Amino acid sequence: MSPRDPRPDADGLGRRRFLKTATAASLSLALAPLRSAYGQAAAGSPPEDAINVALVGLGAQGRVLMDAMLKIPGVRFVAVCDIWPYARTYGQRYLKKNGFEVRAYENHQDMLEKEKDVQAVIVASPDFWHAPITNDCLRSGHHVYCEKMMSNTIDGAKSMVRTMKETGKLLQIGHQRRSNPRYLVARNHLLKEAHLLGRITAANGQWNRAVSADLGWPNHTAMSTELLARYGYADMHQFRNWRWFKKYGGGPLSDLGAHQIDIFNWFFDTTPSTVIGSGGRDYYEGHEWLDNAMVIYEYKLPEGMARAFYQVQTTTSAGGGYFEQFMGTEGTLRMSENPKYSVINREAAAPPWDNWVSRHYLAPLKAPAKSDDDASSADDKVDARETAELAGYYLPVVLTKAIHQPHLENFFNAVRGKGTLNCPADEAFKSEMAVFKAIEAVESRTLVTCQPSDFTV
Amino acid sequence: MTETQSTPIDRGPTMAVLVLRAWLGVRAILTGVEKFADTRTLQVPLLDAAGKPDSSGAVVEVTQKFYSLHSYHAIPDSMKDKFALEPLLPTFLTTPYYAVLGWALIALGIAVLVGLWTRASLFLMGLLYVSLTVGLILIKQDAGVAWLAIHVALVAMALSLSKHNRLTLTRS
Numbered sequence: 001m002s003p004r005d006p007r008p009d010a011d012g013l014g015r016r017r018f019l020k021t022a023t024a025a026s027l028s029l030a031l032a033p034l035r036s037a038y039g040q041a042a043a044g045s046p047p048e049d050a051i052n053v054a055l056v057g058l059g060a061q062g063r064v065l066m067d068a069m070l071k072i073p074g075v076r077f078v079a080v081c082d083i084w085p086y087a088r089t090y091g092q093r094y095l096k097k098n099g100f101e102v103r104a105y106e107n108h109q110d111m112l113e114k115e116k117d118v119q120a121v122i123v124a125s126p127d128f129w130h131a132p133i134t135n136d137c138l139r140s141g142h143h144v145y146c147e148k149m150m151s152n153t154i155d156g157a158k159s160m161v162r163t164m165k166e167t168g169k170l171l172q173i174g175h176q177r178r179s180n181p182r183y184l185v186a187r188n189h190l191l192k193e194a195h196l197l198g199r200i201t202a203a204n205g206q207w208n209r210a211v212s213a214d215l216g217w218p219n220h221t222a223m224s225t226e227l228l229a230r231y232g233y234a235d236m237h238q239f240r241n242w243r244w245f246k247k248y249g250g251g252p253l254s255d256l257g258a259h260q261i262d263i264f265n266w267f268f269d270t271t272p273s274t275v276i277g278s279g280g281r282d283y284y285e286g287h288e289w290l291d292n293a294m295v296i297y298e299y300k301l302p303e304g305m306a307r308a309f310y311q312v313q314t315t316t317s318a319g320g321g322y323f324e325q326f327m328g329t330e331g332t333l334r335m336s337e338n339p340k341y342s343v344i345n346r347e348a349a350a351p352p353w354d355n356w357v358s359r360h361y362l363a364p365l366k367a368p369a370k371s372d373d374d375a376s377s378a379d380d381k382v383d384a385r386e387t388a389e390l391a392g393y394y395l396p397v398v399l400t401k402a403i404h405q406p407h408l409e410n411f412f413n414a415v416r417g418k419g420t421l422n423c424p425a426d427e428a429f430k431s432e433m434a435v436f437k438a439i440e441a442v443e444s445r446t447l448v449t450c451q452p453s454d455f456t457v
Numbered sequence: 458m459t460e461t462q463s464t465p466i467d468r469g470p471t472m473a474v475l476v477l478r479a480w481l482g483v484r485a486i487l488t489g490v491e492k493f494a495d496t497r498t499l500q501v502p503l504l505d506a507a508g509k510p511d512s513s514g515a516v517v518e519v520t521q522k523f524y525s526l527h528s529y530h531a532i533p534d535s536m537k538d539k540f541a542l543e544p545l546l547p548t549f550l551t552t553p554y555y556a557v558l559g560w561a562l563i564a565l566g567i568a569v570l571v572g573l574w575t576r577a578s579l580f581l582m583g584l585l586y587v588s589l590t591v592g593l594i595l596i597k598q599d600a601g602v603a604w605l606a607i608h609v610a611l612v613a614m615a616l617s618l619s620k621h622n623r624l625t626l627t628r629s
Contacts (some may be wrong), residue, residue: 041511181515181516182505185503359504359506360517361503396517397503397516398517406514
């Protein structure tokens with residue numbers, strides 16, 4: 001058995017030998033139940049379906065993706081890459097515990113030069129490295145899954161789309177909601193097929209995140225100034241907190257907002273025509289990017305104008321959570337990756353949704369029980385102009401996997417030639433351009449107009 | 458030659474008692490059976506209009522009702538908690554009462570429905586409803602008290618018509 005291939009040799013496996021192996025495997029699993037989800041998952045996966053994968057970037061997001069990929073049958077880790085020896089060693093050891101002996105690299109070009117059997121590269125580096133790494137990987141003949149934002153610059157993002165088109169390789173961008181079955185059912189069936197909301201005239205989204213201290217690092221793991229400078233970082237603090245600096249990332253509108261602004265575009269099936277905004281560095285000292293922002297987009301839909309308000313706040317409590325809400329003449333849909341924030345309300349005068357309930361696309365929310373001495377009733381209204389109470393529903397669709405897993409599975413299936421990407425780079429670029437426009441509006445404090453040509457490469 | 462003239466038989470009271478027995482029997486049986494009901498959540502593939510798994514691969518949670526002896530609950534927990542605070546409802550009385558309540562409703566419902574010692578069964582059913590009323594009076598659930606009073610009135614009506622009772626397994 002190759003140290004890089006943890007799967008048992010299936011050739012000529014007789015029943016007796018199988019039983020012996022299975023017994024040994026059972027004992028092994030009993031002693032180390034978490035070791036190699038791959039070993040179990042890949043056992044049912046034919047060797048020709050296995051994909052050799054390299055992971056570039058072993059920070060927080062890279063580790064989330066790594067955990068999700070460990071649950072996907074047929075994913076075979078062969079290499080990891082990170083400039084920080086501390087993260088690199090962590091990734092190498094973590095994968096070894098899960099059954100993969102991987103080679104570790106500081107430099108992605110070195111990795112591409114030496115790893116000849118890699119088929120797909122997962123890029124989870126800081127944003128300003130996305131374009132150089134992705135373009136190099138695509139040109140080396142690899143398919144790439146790159147985290148969003150595609151880049152911290154418009155030119156960088158455009159270059160990725162161009163390289164994808166030139167090389168013919170797959171480039172999936174990590175807007176993972178596009179593969180989440182809850183979002184797919186809500187968009188494709190409840191909105192597009194059933195038109196449950198009627199004419200949509202407004203949307204709003206938010207991500208409120210509680211204040212948090214800057215990230216630190218164990219002293220003994222600090223990189224030298226020379227090493228940091230080689231990869232474009234000013235110092236260790238900026239390396240660890242790159243999201244707050246313009247040289248490396250796009251700030252909260254990019255980090256958090258990109259996911260949700262992508263949902264505006266995707267659900268509306270178009271790009272915005274204008275955006276106006278406000279925001280600033282209100283709280284944190286030593287950051288370059290704004291820490292709060294509120295923006296309003298205008299979308300010209302076939303049925304008329306719709307406006308979408310978005311706010312991202314990192315200086316408040318996390319009150320209200322994070323969600324994307326679409327409001328129409330007949331109902332309101334609030335979506336979130338966290339099901340507890342999701343709800344669908346039907347206007348009293350809207351046509352019944354019973355057909356969708358009976359088919360399990362919706363389920364009625366249970367009304368809170370009222371005690372006998374609860375005098376509240378229709379008189380609950382505090383204003384005569386208040387609309388009648390709405391019927392509440394929830395999406396009974398459940399995601400039984402890690403939150404990024406379906407999007408990664410979509411990527412790997414496309415690599416195998418089984419299906420198409422849910423978020424190829426040219427599609428993702430439209431959403432990311434909307435984010436760049438919002439940042440421009442906030443920083444210039446003006447109404448920014450968007451042309452259709454802005455969203456194409 | 459004498460000519461016998463038959464008096465028309467009034468079958469109304471008989472039909473009335475039969476209807477009352479049917480209603481009271483079904484009501485008690487199903488109330489008892491429901492005490493063995495529970496729900497479980499299943500995850501099943503979401504099906505499209507053609508009955509095929511949705512292209513998104515979505516899985517939905519569907520709530521399914523089922524019955525089992527293990528699921529037995531005499532009364533809702535919220536109500537049980539309220540009764541536990543009542544000094545006139547000591548545990549040594551309520552515990553055996555909860556244990557037999559569901560079975561008693563089913564047994565008495567069957568007895569009334571099929572006419573098994575009908576009068577005695579109706580009387581015991583009436584007492585059972587009175588006993589339930591006691592708890593509701595103590596926790597001041599007046600709507601429930603009135604609801605049970607309707608049941609008691611129907612039992613009393615059935616008893617008052619018992620001499621017209623027919624279609625029974627036993628004579629009494």
